[in-house]
Amino acid sequence: MEKAKVKRPITLLRHISQITFFIFIVFGALFGLKKQHLSLLPFIEAPKEYGEYKSQLRQEGRNIAIVGPGYPQAFDTFLPIKSCRFLRQTGTFRACFMHFLSECIGWATPLRLVLPHVLLFVILAVPFGRLWCGWVCPLGFIQDTLNTMRKTLGLNPHSLSDRIKKSFRGISYGLFVSIILLSVISAVAAFPWTLRKQVYLSICQMCPSRFIFPYLGGWPIVHSFIPFGYGVFTTLSTIFTIFLGMSFFIKRTWCRICPSGLLLSVFNRGGLLNKEKDILKCTRCGICLAVCPLQNENVYLEKSHIKKNRMMELKRDRNIDHKACIHCFRCIDFCPEEGCLKVKFLHIKIFSSRPH
Numbered sequence: 001m002e003k004a005k006v007k008r009p010i011t012l013l014r015h016i017s018q019i020t021f022f023i024f025i026v027f028g029a030l031f032g033l034k035k036q037h038l039s040l041l042p043f044i045e046a047p048k049e050y051g052e053y054k055s056q057l058r059q060e061g062r063n064i065a066i067v068g069p070g071y072p073q074a075f076d077t078f079l080p081i082k083s084c085r086f087l088r089q090t091g092t093f094r095a096c097f098m099h100f101l102s103e104c105i106g107w108a109t110p111l112r113l114v115l116p117h118v119l120l121f122v123i124l125a126v127p128f129g130r131l132w133c134g135w136v137c138p139l140g141f142i143q144d145t146l147n148t149m150r151k152t153l154g155l156n157p158h159s160l161s162d163r164i165k166k167s168f169r170g171i172s173y174g175l176f177v178s179i180i181l182l183s184v185i186s187a188v189a190a191f192p193w194t195l196r197k198q199v200y201l202s203i204c205q206m207c208p209s210r211f212i213f214p215y216l217g218g219w220p221i222v223h224s225f226i227p228f229g230y231g232v233f234t235t236l237s238t239i240f241t242i243f244l245g246m247s248f249f250i251k252r253t254w255c256r257i258c259p260s261g262l263l264l265s266v267f268n269r270g271g272l273l274n275k276e277k278d279i280l281k282c283t284r285c286g287i288c289l290a291v292c293p294l295q296n297e298n299v300y301l302e303k304s305h306i307k308k309n310r311m312m313e314l315k316r317d318r319n320i321d322h323k324a325c326i327h328c329f330r331c332i333d334f335c336p337e338e339g340c341l342k343v344k345f346l347h348i349k350i351f352s353s354r355p356h
Contacts, residue, residue, distance in 0.1 A: 010330075014134065014329070015144075018135060018141040021137075026087060026091065026217065027090045029074060029090045043076050044109055073091045073092060073094050077120065079096060079097065079124070079136075080096070080260060081132045081139075082096050082207075084217070086209065089217050091217055099204055101183070102179055102203045105183035105184055105187055106183045107187065125264055125266075126272065128272075129268035129269075129271050129273060129325075130264045133261050133264065133326040135327070139254060140255060142244070143244065143254060147247060147252075147293070171257045172256065172262045173262065179203045186200040198228075205233035205236075206237045208243070210237055211237060211238070243257075251293035268322065268327075269323065271321075272346055273327065274343070274344045274345075275321050275341070275342070276318060276320065276344060277299060277320045278339060278342075279302060281338070281339060281340040284300070288331035288335055291333075291334045292330060294324055298322040299320050302320050333351075335353035337353055337355070338354050339352055341353040
């Protein structure tokens with residue numbers, strides 16, 4: 001279905017964006033970026049007990065996941081996607097926003113310090129939603145690279161059943177809730193310190209980024225299995241890293257359960273970026289469903305419930321945004337019908353399907 005000779009301008013533009021942001025986010029410090037102090041975004045420091053504990057671990061040479069490399073990155077800001085905290089030598093940003101949530105809850109950070117960072121997240125997330133996942137995220141780029149390797153070898157991707165896709169959605173909600181609850185536990189003094197220190201920054205302890213980015217950014221960490229709490233998170237992180245590697249066979253596996261993606265999905269509908277479908281031009285060829293990396297059916301099924309004799313009474317351009325959509329716009333790039341699918345930003349058309 002995908003022909004190499006056919007030009008796909010949106011896909012080409014997206015690949016350029018992914019490569020550019022991957023280099024900037026992961027290796028930005030190599031280009032001479034210096035530490036920036038932004039007065040509107042206050043620096044958040046660890047409470048005394050966590051600071052002393054992390055210093056103790058550093059002195060012992062135990063560079064486990066909760067220790068972290070400090071924050072020498074150029075910007076003390078948190079992107080909506082995986083701008084990993086372990087990119088000490090090369091990274092541009094402090095960490096991802098899920099790290100921020102987990103850390104601020106665990107440290108009981110005052111609201112006056114939290115709100116400016118939350119406001120920045122909202123400013124970045126509201127206009128674009130999960131476009132961050134499809135066009136910017138380094139982990140998304142790694143998964144797409146694995147998918148490209150599979151295609152180069154002439155292997156077909158594996159499709160998931162509706163039951164498995166639903167299970168993945170359940171896992172994503174479970175992960176998000178677990179991260180928040182564990183962060184709360186790490187903040188409550190009534191719980192024993194032995195437990196609190198082990199569940200601190202659970203998002204970073206179980207994220208596949210802890211296996212990947214430290215080796216890109218020059219700060220390898222020790223994957224400790226002792227004591228028990230660290231062992232559980234190291235095991236989960238190993239499983240999730242293997243899960244991400246399965247993107248070689250199943251497109252965008254990690255994106256299906258990613259907590260950051262789940263948070264961004266809240267802004268996928270009703271934002272400034274919208275995807276629309278002219279239902280009268282749709283021939284139900286199924287190409288949109290076939291090329292979607294997450295097998296979202298909403299674009300394809302939008303017309304299925306409409307009766308022929310009522311079509312002219314309905315609004316032709318129907319919003320087809322979906323919370324799981326990563327806005328890669330492959331459906332638009334591959335749709336063969338002129339103007340059937342389109343993308344609008346602030347109600348201004350920026351992309352539209354066309355015959356190939």
